[in-house]
Amino acid sequence: MTMTGKTALVTGGSRGIGKAICLELARRGANVVVNYAGNADGAEAVAAACRAMGVQSMTVQANVADSAACSDMVKQVVAQFERLDILVCNAGITRDNLALMIKDEDFDAVLDTNLKGAFYCMKAAYRPMMKQKYGRIVALSSVVGLRGNAGQANYAASKAGLIGMSKSFAKELAGRNVTINLVAPGFIETDMTDALPESAHAALNASVPMGHPGTPVDVANAVCFFAEASSGYITGQVLCVDGGMAV
Numbered sequence: 205m206t207m208t209g210k211t212a213l214v215t216g217g218s219r220g221i222g223k224a225i226c227l228e229l230a231r232r233g234a235n236v237v238v239n240y241a242g243n244a245d246g247a248e249a250v251a252a253a254c255r256a257m258g259v260q261s262m263t264v265q266a267n268v269a270d271s272a273a274c275s276d277m278v279k280q281v282v283a284q285f286e287r288l289d290i291l292v293c294n295a296g297i298t299r300d301n302l303a304l305m306i307k308d309e310d311f312d313a314v315l316d317t318n319l320k321g322a323f324y325c326m327k328a329a330y331r332p333m334m335k336q337k338y339g340r341i342v343a344l345s346s347v348v349g350l351r352g353n354a355g356q357a358n359y360a361a362s363k364a365g366l367i368g369m370s371k372s373f374a375k376e377l378a379g380r381n382v383t384i385n386l387v388a389p390g391f392i393e394t395d396m397t398d399a400l401p402e403s404a405h406a407a408l409n410a411s412v413p414m415g416h417p418g419t420p421v422d423v424a425n426a427v428c429f430f431a432e433a434s435s436g437y438i439t440g441q442v443l444c445v446d447g448g449m450a451v
């Protein structure tokens with residue numbers, strides 16, 4: 205129970221990787237705030253599973269693409285728990301297409317949620333974490349943000365942008381014992397990848413040296429490594445959880 209007494213906020217915690225992160229944070233003793241966009245039942249089930257592990261947990265609906273909603277969400281967390289120790293910027297979407305075919309609104313939607321959404325949340329957490337001289341921020345990038353991917357120019361831009369942005373926050377907050385790191389998953393089985401055609405699954409598996417997809421728990425373990433108090437001398441780093449994909 206290395207995180208007992210800590211408070212964590214996970215964006216997009218209602219399913220997939222975010223759900224696994226919430227459960228692993230709770231297993232380590234953290235109180236967990238589960239953010240979601242529309243799936244209230246999923247988020248409430250995750251919060252109930254956290255409470256069953258003996259920690260406090262609540263849900264907060266907020267669209268991370270809305271700056272004011274992110275600010276209100278962080279205020280709500282600090283009002284309830286008196287601090288925010290761990291922020292996981294996990295919420296993300298895809299709107300895949302060949303670059304030639306990506307509509308302006310689909311480019312904007314992906315950047316608004318994946319990149320600006322993380323910016324709004326990190327910015328909202330900046331002051332409380334700076335004041336308490338403690339914080340662990342972890343953002344979910346992607347192997348696609350490191351290497352690019354045909355059909356994902358918008359998603360790759362958002363995930364690459366997240367790396368540069370997080371490194372900038374890391375430099376600004378390093379003197380305040382606030383770390384910002386990133387986990388870059390490869391091919392992980394969730395709703396996001398279930399939506400891909402069978403042919404894409406085969407191609408993805410072939411691109412993974414380990415030959416199979418990872419699980420949300422594989423990613424959650426890496427996120428929790430950065431979120432631990434004991435990782436306090438590590439900041440601005442990107443850790444791939446990808447079965448060797450980016451090697």
Ligand code: NAP
Pocket residue numbers: 215216217218219220221222239240241242243244246266267268269293294295296297317321344345346347388389390391392393394395396397
């Ligand atoms: P997922 O199964 O599609 O779940 C997405 C989560 O994000 C849901 O909880 C969803 O909430 C939430 N969300 C979406 N838009 C939101 C918004 N505007 N505001 C607040 N929450 C929002 O995705 P996943 O596969 O778990 O992916 C999690 C993260 O890992 C994403 O950032 C993704 O880009 C990244 N990633 C995933 C993979 C992979 O292979 N799966 C690989 C690399 C990186 P609702 O349930 O309420 O809709």
